[in-house]
Amino acid sequence: MSRRIRRWNGAVLTVALGGALAAGCGAPGGDAPQAEATGTSPSSASSAPTCGTAPVTLNGYFETGFPVPKDLADEFTKQHPNVTFNIREDQFAVITQNAPRVLADDPPDLMRLPQVSELVKNNLLKNLDGYAKAFGWDSWPASQLQQMRMVPGGKTRGEGSLYAMGLNFSMTGVFYNKKLAAKIGMSEPPATLAELDDALAKAKSAGVPPIAQFNGGATGGLAFPLQDLMAAYGPPGPINDWIFQKPGATIDTPPNLAATRHLEKWIKAGYFWKDVNAVDYATMMSRFIKGEGLFMFNGDWESGNLDKQMPGDVGFFLMPPEREGGGQAAMSAPLTFGISSRAKNADCAAFFLNWVATDAKAREIGVRVGGSHPMGPADAAMPEVKAGTVTASTLEAGAKIGKDNGAMDFIANATGAIYAKSWTPQLQKLVAGQQTPDGLLKSVQSDYTSQVGGS
């Protein structure tokens, strides 16, 4: 009797634990889609796909706090009443963490995307080459789509097949407070790096905080001025190669070292706030709007906001070159959207993306609400913008960057971990005087090598 019961107990335990451990058999993973034939073409190869006339519901996964996609979706439904949107929103950080799982398990037709490399590697994104051909995206300025191209297998970015599309593309540079600029006698934006240095020194001695920037927590905002300085000292090509993981690329180059030394000079001269290592992005914005900084290295996604908060008081210029008349470069990135490789309405989603870039009303929404340059052909009509606004000057800067072929991706996007694990702590150490410019670049490069080689 006793023995039988004991065996029973054992059996219960075994069942319970066995159930718990059942997953312990076999390697994890493997539920990602298989690679599709390269260069998938839209269902009707002869003509460009449309949304048809039957009712369609597009599943969208958008970013909270950025109204552009939602406004575009509403306008699209107005023009194409058979298409409605089922939209889910999340913070960008949440989207970044969830992207692979969502694309695999609950495939959206349209999704705001983080860095695409890993998603392409796991075959989660639809190859858009067929659509690009059908809609003629190939004839747009190549730099608009470059960042969303990947070599099959997802190793190198910047070339190969198209895996995502932008709703618009943003541009970074330097915002300045016109009232504070008048105080130090700066009547127009600096034309060279030396003039910028001069303005910074004048501001410092006049008691005006020279630079509003953030560098706290897990987001090292000094990467903005650093990459701008890199662009002032050298050509953007090698920096892009590094970001796109071209074999043999390195960030530890003489121009970049000069740029990092220049940044260190600014730090030592006290041009940044003393507590910059504790300032986050939101704090930087509120302090700049309150007038606690002459310059701010940031992007045109804030143009609309600044036009509203400090009307007429803010200017924007691209990072000045080292020598007058030199080429200019800027971090510029599309507001990336992709189509899941398992999406039900891929054709309609692609039609929507094309509509965003080509429809006059859609382009106007992109500029007015988003503050950034629309995608599309170089000669497409630009929406009217009020002269003298920040939005007007950022759009103008976008044209200049296009002419100088100076678009760069952000150095924080080189690998999934490089920003949080390398740039941010290293820049925070540079501020605290615990790292040298040379040590910073060498350390970032060694992390990069191990991540690129090890992944």
Added chain:
Amino acid sequence: MARRTPKTRRPGPARAAGLRTPSWVGWLFVAPALAVYAVFVLRPIALTFQYSVYRWDGIGSSTWAGLSNYGKVFTDPDLFATILNAVKLIVFFSLIPVVLGLVIASTIRRIAASRLALAARTVLFLPQVIPLVAAGIAWSWLLSSTGLVNQLLSRIGLGGVTRAWLGDFSTALPAVGVIGAWVLLGLCTILLLSGMSKIDPALYEAARMDGAGPVREFVSITVPSLRQEIGVCVTVTVIAALASFDIVYVATQGGPGNTTMVPGLEIYYLAFSERQVGTASALAVVLMVLVIVVALPIQWLTKDRSS
């Protein structure tokens, strides 16, 4: 799956046959809880063990990695530093709340009848009620360069030491520790206070007759009688220190320059930002073992052996 044979078991004590109810009825009652425990506790632990021996990005196919992920935890200076930071946090999360909690609890006990005691208890316990995220945000305002802490310091002529406490390499970890101490102090105080109410007042009376002062009473009667409560406090707070996540995530996100990076946060970053599920799982297993290794001796040391 192999099942242990009954033969290897030690024979149990003989029980009176007449009293035996079928013991599987007991299992029936336990089954729901056991099922929940198995699915939500045992299974994740088993999966974590499994993931820790693979190299996996969370989606695609995985490759066998053996123990190399564990090797990385102990050889990668960044990963190992997180464990050291957690150990340093024990001072703030554990030592300060328990010592200060003892002092405060015995003070409150002396004035137990007054309204002040009630107010003090409420104020001290409040941090336990407030969500940790809210507490973290409030504290990051207090500790910012223009926050209340620096305003007070400037007011009393200590303007020279003001700084962004959470953004300074030398003060960020202690500043996070102070937040943790504030949160856990109330818990310890209330726990110790309830323990004190169980102490026989006759002991104090006898001590006073023998001429003992308040300090002597505290050392010779209060502390030894609270052995078990102190044990619970230390265990809970040490685990809170080693497994800290929310306060650090809200206050500093591990910065500046990784000075406040703790294992919990690193596991999260590894798994969800860097998609190194294997390394993250290995660090999680190491953290679990560390917690057990630290908590078991505390349990043993503070066990009440008199009963």
